[in-house]
Amino acid sequence: MCGRYALATTAQEMIEHFKLMREVKFQPSFNIAPGRKILNIVELDDGSLKPVNLHWGLVPSWAKDTKNSGHLINARAETVKEKPSFRSAFKHRRCLIPATGFYEWARRDGKQAYNFHRPDHGLFAFAGLWEQWQHETETLYSCTIITTAAAELMQPIHDRMPVIITPGYYRQWLNKAAGADEALELLDNQAYAEMTATPVSDWVNKPGNDGERCVEEVAVKVG
Template identity: 70%
Template sequence: MCGRYSLTTDAETLAEHFQVLRDIRFQPSYNIAPSRKILNIVELDDGSRKAVNLFWGLVPTWSKDTKNSAHLINARMETIREKPSFRAAFKHRRCLIPADGYFEWQKQANGKQAFHIHREDCQPFAFAGLWEQWQHGTETLYSCTIITTAAAELMQPIHERMPVIMPTQSYQDWLDKTADVDDAYLLLDNQAYAEMTPIPVSDWVNNPRHDDAGCIERLSEKKH
């Protein structure tokens, strides 16, 4: 799964990486948790890209309210084409969710060990995501979810699931609203994790209120 991640890359670097012409405004964070607005890259009708901030926890259009949105922070790749919660969004509202690392917890005999997984070159990357517009009366909510899949070999010792990372060369094909959905689905099975590396970090990150560089420091470098 993916329930916590980091994005501290500056806006100028993100704009260049994602080829967004307009200003990118977001709240940088070392410890991003669900139920807050997060940065998304979406495609407009003219084919250009726009950076928007959407609520993390997808609310399907048919929901009576937004109470269960926290339960839909992730969408399983294996079922996104069939599940009512994600089916329409997968066809029409695919997005990229910028990050520069994410956290996962490995079960160990004496508890859980947190890891920060990031690119070896420390550059930003993107999760494959879906977004949705929910409206009830005068209330409108734009929300999103991160797609997950079975863990690659690199991640299997840490956790059985992992978020899907979209390779840079596939950004346009993933965002393309006119793309064949079967072709879009094939993009989710890729080798992006070959460029990733996991490092152990302290339990400082366990508290979502902690938001500083201590969340991503290698454990051996922490001062005790």
């Protein structure tokens, strides 16, 4: 599962990392929760990449309303190709969701929070899907983060984790000409070889709390 993450970087770093040719507008945060508009990188018809802000919680185009978006913040890699809520987006509307870390909680430690990040706290990208929902005059653009079974780093904490796309495969993941089978092959966990985990305080537990305090390392309580 991925239900909380951080994007603490600058617009210039975003442009350089994703090789963007246009301005990036986003609000840096150390504690991003579902239901907010979050930064996505999508591919346009001309092959260029565009940064856009989409609602986190996917609403399928065929949904009667937007009430259940909170149930679709994640899509399971094992079923994303066939599940009605995601299969069209997986085939035609893949995206990258930039991050500098994400949080997961280990219940064995009294629900101890951990921050998963690169050692340099640099940018990486989740595998995401986006969708357009429209009803009369109302239009909503939304997204979801794909998850998979936990890799070795994550297993002591949780049995699920978000899929991370390595930079060398950004273009292949976004490529609209690539079919679902080709995209499915990119949903592995190789990127986790370059990730680490640090325990953080319960300050991050509340979605309204933000700032560098969310990622400050703490000692894990014993007993």
